[in-house]
Amino acid sequence: MTNGDSAKSTATGRKPRPQQIADTLRMEISDGLYPPGATMPTQEQLADRFDVSRPVVRQAMGELARLGLVRTKQGSGTVVLDSTVPTKPSMVHLAPYIREAFATESRTVTLDLFTLTAESMDTHIRTQVARIRDGEIEPPERITVRVMIPSTEALLAFPRSVDDPSDTRPLERHRELTSRHAPSLVEALMSLKDAGLVNEVSARVRTVPLTPSHKLYILNKKAVLHGLYRLVEHPVTYKGDTLHMLDVLGLGSTLFLYTTNDAPGAGINDPGFVEESQRWFDSFWDHLATDAPFIS
Incomplete structure (x- = not known):
């Protein structure tokens, strides 16, 4: 089960808020599921995955962009940026x-x-x-x-x-x-x-x-x-x-x-x-x- 599945099926059954979706995607980027240069799933795919509307997904992606994690390019989708990652074992x-x-x-x-x-x-x-x-x-x-x-x-x-x-x-x-x-x-x-x-x-x-x-x-x-x-x-x-x-x-x-x-x-x-x-x-x-x- 992915982090996204957990956001979709929370312990209380409520649909996730934009911030919860952004948090889940942030962890997946941090864990390397979406490495730098990778294209994120489309808004339609994310809306289906999290069982929410596309405006909710847009808000979540806007939060990732604000954090400097992704950038949306016209005609190329949303791309993961090369954010700071750990460089030492500690x-x-x-x-x-x-x-x-x-x-x-x-x-x-x-x-x-x-x-x-x-x-x-x-x-x-x-x-x-x-x-x-x-x-x-x-x-x-x-x-x-x-x-x-x-x-x-x-x-x-x-x-x-x-x-x-x-x-x-x-x-x-x-x-x-x-x-x-x-x-x-x-x-x-x-x-x-x-x-x-x-x-x-x-x-x-x-x-x-x-x-x-x-x-x-x-x-x-x-x-x-x-x-x-x-x-x-x-x-x-x-x-x-x-x-x-x-x-x-x-x-x-x-x-x-x-x-x-x-x-x-x-x-x-x-x-x-x-x-x-x-x-x-x-x-x-x-x-x-x-x-x-x-x-x-």
Whole structure:
């Protein structure tokens, strides 16, 4: 089953939004399914694949173009651009490691995630939920996920308007993203327990009153993916207005991989960093974070 199939058949059965389609295609580009120079499927093909209208597909492709991933040429279709890809063994993308985490032989999945909005992780988690539902991978016996994100009440340093730093709309948009994607992630995971596919599922979201300068993903206590947020200026359409925002682009960003001695694959073998990352996460989770008010 492809990532696109998971976007088409979400855990709740709803048709995907343009951003979900863009996220799925972004991961497929990152994973090499559509390499630089390749022509993307036509709008008609994508509309059929995701079971949506062509205007929805156009919005999704517009998002990919905004991120500098594709370019539409008259008469030649939409072509994948040569975007930045990892050049060192320690530099990785998220998708294959999330897949690996859910295919663990220990049958226990443990994820501790510190991120800005949970937007990209929502997409990745739902992809794995769909793989389990469709029998592509054997269901684990236990899933424990902890997500730590900024408080929706905090006055974050970013996102903010470039033209008017006092404009509250960038933060309003951020709060909407957070309050949409974090519950979506929890809902998808709990659906596995409700369907009787996984015996034990714990999915919790807590918030901290700070602006993250990095993202940190601890996978099965054996690997850490760490990435710094880089600020960029870009236009965003919000409630019919175009906002010139200072923000970070998290989807598909390059991460650094640190592993323990018994973790397979590439990356930097640094058990000390993995252990210290776990202690850092636990200390913030236990002493600073509070339960997210938008999670029922």
